Amino acid sequence: MKQRILILLFILSFFRVGNVMAQTNLEVDKIFETYGKQKGAILIELSTDILAGHTQMKLYKSLTIVSNDPLIAATTTAIKNDIEGGMKLIETLKNGNTETGYYCLKRKEGASMYEYILYKEKSKKMTLIYIQGHFSPQQLEKELNKLKDLFIYVNNKRIKLQ
Amino acid sequence: MKRDILNIKQLLDQYFEGQTSLQEEQILRNYFQQEDVDESLTEYKPMFDFFNEERVLNSIEENEVEIPGKVKFLRMGKVWFSRFSIGIAASIMLFFGVKFAFFNQKKEVSGQSIVYVDGKKFTDRKTIRSQTLNTLEAISESEDDVIASQIDILDSFNDF
Numbered sequence: 372m373k374q375r376i377l378i379l380l381f382i383l384s385f386f387r388v389g390n391v392m393a394q395t396n397l398e399v400d401k402i403f404e405t406y407g408k409q410k411g412a413i414l415i416e417l418s419t420d421i422l423a424g425h426t427q428m429k430l431y432k433s434l435t436i437v438s439n440d441p442l443i444a445a446t447t448t449a450i451k452n453d454i455e456g457g458m459k460l461i462e463t464l465k466n467g468n469t470e471t472g473y474y475c476l477k478r479k480e481g482a483s484m485y486e487y488i489l490y491k492e493k494s495k496k497m498t499l500i501y502i503q504g505h506f507s508p509q510q511l512e513k514e515l516n517k518l519k520d521l522f523i524y525v526n527n528k529r530i531k532l533q
Numbered sequence: 534m535k536r537d538i539l540n541i542k543q544l545l546d547q548y549f550e551g552q553t554s555l556q557e558e559q560i561l562r563n564y565f566q567q568e569d570v571d572e573s574l575t576e577y578k579p580m581f582d583f584f585n586e587e588r589v590l591n592s593i594e595e596n597e598v599e600i601p602g603k604v605k606f607l608r609m610g611k612v613w614f615s616r617f618s619i620g621i622a623a624s625i626m627l628f629f630g631v632k633f634a635f636f637n638q639k640k641e642v643s644g645q646s647i648v649y650v651d652g653k654k655f656t657d658r659k660t661i662r663s664q665t666l667n668t669l670e671a672i673s674e675s676e677d678d679v680i681a682s683q684i685d686i687l688d689s690f691n692d693f
Contacts, residue, residue, distance in 0.1 A: 408652040417646045433668045498671045522662040
């Protein structure tokens with residue numbers, strides 16, 4: 372009987388392993404999944420193949436889409452739930468609604484990874500960005516500029532945006 | 534009747550000495566199975582009832598005794614369930630545990646950058662570059678002054 376209990380506990384440990392790897396079960400993930408591949412949407416996921424060696428970011432994920440009231444409501448609710456215990460870095464409101472927001476999520480104890488959510492809703496267009504990286508909030512703007520520079524200069528020439 | 538009881542008592546003494554034959558033991562069992570057991574011998578009745586039950590159960594497992602099919606099936610089913618249920622439960626939990634762990638891993642950094650435009654997948658650098666730049670411009674357009682002033686506040690944050 373004791374042996375059986377030990378076997379069951381061992382198997383249950385697999386559930387825990389899945390959780391400590393990264394804070395990936397965010398509500399904004401559902402926004403990316405639900406709307407990312409719809410018509411009119413642009414979903415970008417940048418990984419180590421582009422980011423490594425150029426920025427401190429480990430993961431960059433963004434969604435740009437034509438906005439509507441249900442989408443805005445779902446996204447702002449998801450952001451609100453995900454940033455609980457975290458920090459608002461920048462937030463601008465218009466008519467009581469969030470127009471721009473930069474947020475840093477609450478870190479797990481001992482974790483070196485920071486997570487950020489960037490949000491903008493203006494002129495019927497919504498942009499949602501999720502970033503994982505080993506840099507503090509004070510360095511967020513610098514890292515975003517690094518990323519921009521990575522793409523804007525090709526062969527040391529500044530390219531035109533399309 | 535008295536002679537029968539004496540006979541039974543004698544057989545009982547031999548039984549406890551371990552000197553009874555199979556036939557004599559069957560006589561004892563048959564006697565104690567009946568309702569009308571002598572008062573002086575009633576204390577032995579539960580013992581022979583118990584032994585009789587055990588004998589039937591063992592016979593079921595060894596297929597020595599014919600019993601109603603349904604009872605035999607249920608008995609074997611109970612044995613099978615108690616032996617294999619823990620293994621089945623462990624297998625199911627292992628399956629979901631591994632699936633859960635790998636499902637979460639899927640959301641981890643895959644190593645390859647991707648862009649989806651209107652649901653269509655692109656992995657070429659040109660598309661990734663242009664779309665990312667557009668997004669970065671969109672998140673920061675016309676807000677540079679606001680952002681610059683707000684970023685200064687970050688210097689005062691000491692919590693992180």
